[in-house]
Amino acid sequence: MSAVEPESVPAAVDPAAPDPVAELTSIRQSIDNIDAAVIHMLAERFKYTQRVGYLKASAGMPAADPNREQVQVARLRQLAAESHLDPAFAEKFLNFIVAEVIHHHERIAGGAK
Numbered sequence: 001m002s003a004v005e006p007e008s009v010p011a012a013v014d015p016a017a018p019d020p021v022a023e024l025t026s027i028r029q030s031i032d033n034i035d036a037a038v039i040h041m042l043a044e045r046f047k048y049t050q051r052v053g054y055l056k057a058s059a060g061m062p063a064a065d066p067n068r069e070q071v072q073v074a075r076l077r078q079l080a081a082e083s084h085l086d087p088a089f090a091e092k093f094l095n096f097i098v099a100e101v102i103h104h105h106e107r108i109a110g111g112a113k
């Protein structure tokens with residue numbers, strides 16, 4: 001089944017909701033697809049930040065860059081607002097990821113593989 005076929009459009013757009021169980025199953029398929037995409041995107045992001053960790057360690061740069069984070073937070077808060085997502089959540093989500101990245105950077109700088 002192609003993702004562009006009409007029957008793959010979430011039934012949530014149908015106010016009649018003739019079959020709640022079928023609609024729930026369909027929505028859960030889309031949620032699972034989105035969750036998979038998030039994991040794949042995070043894996044790619046961490047591949048890049050791993051490289052950043054090695055670059056910073058080799059140049060003697062600190063693991064964290066608060067100025068860069070400030071710019072990222074402002075940008076993501078703006079994007080979130082435009083997308084009707086809670087900006088506070090977007091900021092928390094970024095901070096959660098960046099904290100993990102900094103932890104990785106510190107391990108790299110400390111000589112851990």
Ligand SMILES: O=C(O)C(=O)C[C@]1(C(=O)O)C=C[C@@H](O)C=C1
Binds near residue numbers: 064105
């Ligand atoms: O851009 C950097 O300098 C990074 O180390 C990457 C990153 C990020 O994950 O986006 C992580 C830590 C820094 O404090 C800022 C940003």
